[in-house]
Amino acid sequence: MLLDRLAELVPELNQAFLETMYMVSISLAVAIMGGLPLGILLFVTDRGLFLENPVVKSAAGFVVNMVRSVPFIILLVALLPFTRWLTGTTIGPTAASVSLSIAAIPFFARIVESSLREIDRGVIEAAISVGASPWMIIKDVLLPDARPGIIHGITITTISLVGYSAMAGIVGGGGIGDLAIRFGYYRYDNTIMITTVVILICLVQLIQFLGDRIARLTDKR
Amino acid sequence: MIEIQNLVKIYESGKQKVKGVQDVSLTINDGEIFGIVGYSGAGKSTLLRCINMLEWPTSGNVKIDGVDLTSLSRQELRRARQKIGMIFQHFHLVRSKTVFDNVAFALKAAGKSKQEIRNKVDDLLEMVGLQDKRDAYPSQLSGGQKQRVGIARALANDPNVLLCDEATSALDPGTTRQILLLLKKINQELGITIVLITHEMGVVKEICDRIAVMQDGKIIECGEVYELFARPEEPLTRSFIDSVLQLELPEHLVKNRRGTLVRLQYRGEAASDTVISDMLQSFRVKGNIIHGKIEYIQNKPLGILVLELIGDESEVKRAIDFMHERTGGLEVIEHAA
Numbered sequence: 001m002l003l004d005r006l007a008e009l010v011p012e013l014n015q016a017f018l019e020t021m022y023m024v025s026i027s028l029a030v031a032i033m034g035g036l037p038l039g040i041l042l043f044v045t046d047r048g049l050f051l052e053n054p055v056v057k058s059a060a061g062f063v064v065n066m067v068r069s070v071p072f073i074i075l076l077v078a079l080l081p082f083t084r085w086l087t088g089t090t091i092g093p094t095a096a097s098v099s100l101s102i103a104a105i106p107f108f109a110r111i112v113e114s115s116l117r118e119i120d121r122g123v124i125e126a127a128i129s130v131g132a133s134p135w136m137i138i139k140d141v142l143l144p145d146a147r148p149g150i151i152h153g154i155t156i157t158t159i160s161l162v163g164y165s166a167m168a169g170i171v172g173g174g175g176i177g178d179l180a181i182r183f184g185y186y187r188y189d190n191t192i193m194i195t196t197v198v199i200l201i202c203l204v205q206l207i208q209f210l211g212d213r214i215a216r217l218t219d220k221r
Numbered sequence: 222m223i224e225i226q227n228l229v230k231i232y233e234s235g236k237q238k239v240k241g242v243q244d245v246s247l248t249i250n251d252g253e254i255f256g257i258v259g260y261s262g263a264g265k266s267t268l269l270r271c272i273n274m275l276e277w278p279t280s281g282n283v284k285i286d287g288v289d290l291t292s293l294s295r296q297e298l299r300r301a302r303q304k305i306g307m308i309f310q311h312f313h314l315v316r317s318k319t320v321f322d323n324v325a326f327a328l329k330a331a332g333k334s335k336q337e338i339r340n341k342v343d344d345l346l347e348m349v350g351l352q353d354k355r356d357a358y359p360s361q362l363s364g365g366q367k368q369r370v371g372i373a374r375a376l377a378n379d380p381n382v383l384l385c386d387e388a389t390s391a392l393d394p395g396t397t398r399q400i401l402l403l404l405k406k407i408n409q410e411l412g413i414t415i416v417l418i419t420h421e422m423g424v425v426k427e428i429c430d431r432i433a434v435m436q437d438g439k440i441i442e443c444g445e446v447y448e449l450f451a452r453p454e455e456p457l458t459r460s461f462i463d464s465v466l467q468l469e470l471p472e473h474l475v476k477n478r479r480g481t482l483v484r485l486q487y488r489g490e491a492a493s494d495t496v497i498s499d500m501l502q503s504f505r506v507k508g509n510i511i512h513g514k515i516e517y518i519q520n521k522p523l524g525i526l527v528l529e530l531i532g533d534e535s536e537v538k539r540a541i542d543f544m545h546e547r548t549g550g551l552e553v554i555e556h557a558a
Contacts, residue, residue: 126313129273129384130374131302132330140326144317220358221316 005191012179017199019093019174024161026097031104031157036150038064038105039112040138050124051134064106072164075099076171083171096173100164108157115149116142148219155211159204176200223249223272223382223414228281230267230438241267243438244281249416249431251381254408256425256446257418258461259435265418268435269384272416273305274298285382303331306375306413310387312367314359320346320370321355327377345373349403365396372403376413383407385417389424401427422465426450426518434458447518451488468512468527480531482511483541484552487524496547497528504540506532 038060044050045057070078076099080090083098119142127137143150166177176196184193225248230241242264249255257265270276272283274290283290290301314323321342328338346352349369359367368388375383385404389397405428408415419425425432425446433443434457442455450466453459468484475482487496501508512527530537541553 120311120313122309122311122313123315125275126307126309126371126374127315127326127330129275129302129305129307130327130330130377131299132326133299136326136330140318140329141315145315147317219317221360 002191006195009192009195013176013195013199016174016176016179016196019178020162020165020176020203023093023097023100023165023168023173023175024158026094027100027104027161027165028154028158030097030101031108031161032154034101034105035108035157036112038109040116040142042109042113043116043142044134044138048121050128050137064109067102067106068110072099072103073167073170075103076167080171091172093168093173093175096165096168096171096175099171100161100168103164104157104161107160108153111153111156112146112150115146115153118149119145145221148215148221151211151215151218155208155215158207158211162200162204162207176203222251222284222286223247223416224282224284225249225268225272226282226284228268228271228283229279230264230271230276231279240264240438241276242271242278245438245440247433247440247443249414251414252408252412253430254405254415254417254428256429256432257416257435258420258422258425258432259418259457260420263435264438265435266386267438269386269416269418272382272384273302273307275307299330303327303378304380305382305384306372306378306380307384307386308368308371308375308388310390312359312364312371312391314367314370314374316359319356319358320351320362323359323370324373324377327374331378341377342373345377348376349373363396364392365399368392368396368400369403372400372407376407376411379411380413382414382416385415385419387419388417390419390421397421397424398427404428422461426465426516430519434461445519447521447523450516450518451486451523466516466523466525468514468525470512470527474511478529480507480509480529481537481541481553483528483530483544485524485526485528485544485548486552487526487548488521496544497526499547500540500543503543504532505536506530506540 042057042060042064045053045060067075079099079102083095084090086098087094089095123141123145124137127141163177165173165175166181168175169178169181176199180193180196183189184196226246228242228245232239232241245268257268259265267276271278274283278291285301285305288301290298293301315326318326324342324345325338328341333341343352346355349372351366351369351373354362354366359370362370389400392400401424404415407413417424417429429446431444432446432449433440434455435441436457442449442453442458449458450462453462497508500506507530509529509531510526511529513525515522515524530540
């Protein structure tokens with residue numbers, strides 16, 4: 001009986017899984033492309049650092065905090081006009097990826113910033129004292145030494161995105177979380193709810209395991 | 222030549238203004254090993270960091286070979302820094318890079334080609350004795366080895382000046398000696414001017430030619446190491462020097478003395494033995510050597526003797542005056558009871 005019910009669900013689960021993967025991959029890629037430079041900017045413009053700039057620092061910090069303080073559901077809806085302009089639609093996984101990406105950029109940027117903060121300032125000073133340019137310091141000192149922290153940050157961001165993507169159902173984004181809400185929560189279908197939750201648990205465990213593994217492999221310190 | 226002119230560095234933290242360096246002027250000659258000594262908070266580290274503009278002076282100038290660093294653009298300053306090496310107390314190596322890459326970084330900063338970098342790094346590692354650690358990571362090295370990597374990185378672009386910020390303070394005595402010998406070798410073989418700050422007089426005694434003593438952001442005394450050791454003028458200088466030259470007398474000797482204890486300091490050329498035998502012949506005093514040693518500073522001997530003088534009070538006084546005149550460095554430790 002239970003197995004039959006599960007077998008019935010396989011195509012639906014399959015599609016939901018792919019949708020989750022799709023949304024998480026796109027928004028993670030955008031979060032890294034946008035959040036890494038933004039996090040570096042937040043760090044190097046800070047007081048006492050080699051590109052100290054209070055105006056840029058506070059402007060970037062303000063924007064980051066603003067986006068982060070808006071609850072995701074509200075951000076999702078508020079961004080609909082922008083989503084339509086960018087993707088031509090406001091429903092489906094692609095549309096949902098837009099707001100996921102916008103939410104993930106400042107999230108990841110703050111993680112990058114805090115990983116960079118853990119680097120000993122003396123190492124940066126040593127790089128300045130050999131006459132290195134800001135770009136060289138970022139590329140050859142900051143990023144290599146912060147790499148384990150940044151990889152941890154990617155893991156955390158990915159897991160948060162899996163969680164946030166459940167809310168993408170609001171705009172018809174689909175995904176496993178959405179399946180759990182639609183079938184499990186609204187229709188009181190416990191079988192599908194438990195199944196999806198188990199899948200989510202396994203997914204998050206796997207992401208964490210892989211993230212830790214990669215971080216350890218790249219940690220040469 | 223490094224010329225520091227009227228350098229002032231004021232830190233502003235909130236509304237408070239803290240004076241790091243107050244109006245310091247100093248000239249450091251080419252090929253010299255120059256020490257800056259002082260307790261922590263004296264401003265010596267700030268002064269050193271102003272020489273390569275890690276700290277921007279509030280006012281005053283720093284000229285190296287006639288070029289005023291305070292007038293340079295960012296890019297010109299980067300190029301100037303390539304000719305001023307610096308090493309640190311805690312080494313400051315990039316932890317995620319190998320020894321090779323840590324040293325190569327300095328050469329990359331100067332825009333050298335891959336081939337040039339490879340040859341130069343190998344030469345540098347050979348000079349500091351770390352050829353076999355080429356592919357090791359900093360966490361696999363001892364403190365002394367890390368400082369050698371720091372030295373190789375600092376010397377990568379053939380600088381004229383090497384700044385040492387408490388470079389041996391985190392190392393054990395044996396390793397400190399090895400690093401000092403390496404610095405001395407670098408100074409002699411490559412002719413690099415070395416400016417070092419330290420609170421250890423042992424370091425100064427070992428390698429410096431001249432020193433400046435700093436207190437409250439000012440230089441209170443400056444001169445040849447031997448001269449300063451032989452005749453310090455300021456009490457602070459004296460207390461630093463005492464840490465190296467003072468002879469510890471066992472307590473019972475001081476307590477059970479029969480006469481006056483005097484500490485006699487004489488320069489190598491002052492032929493102390495005749496001073497003492499002349500004194501003993503000319504006055505009705507008995508002399509007894511209690512303690513003594515000879516320190517070699519810049520390869521010149523500086524002798525210290527502790528004598529017990531027994532005799533008539535007035536005779537002892539005349540004897541002390543006589544030795545004072547002959548040696549110029551005599552101190553009465555304890556008078557006769």
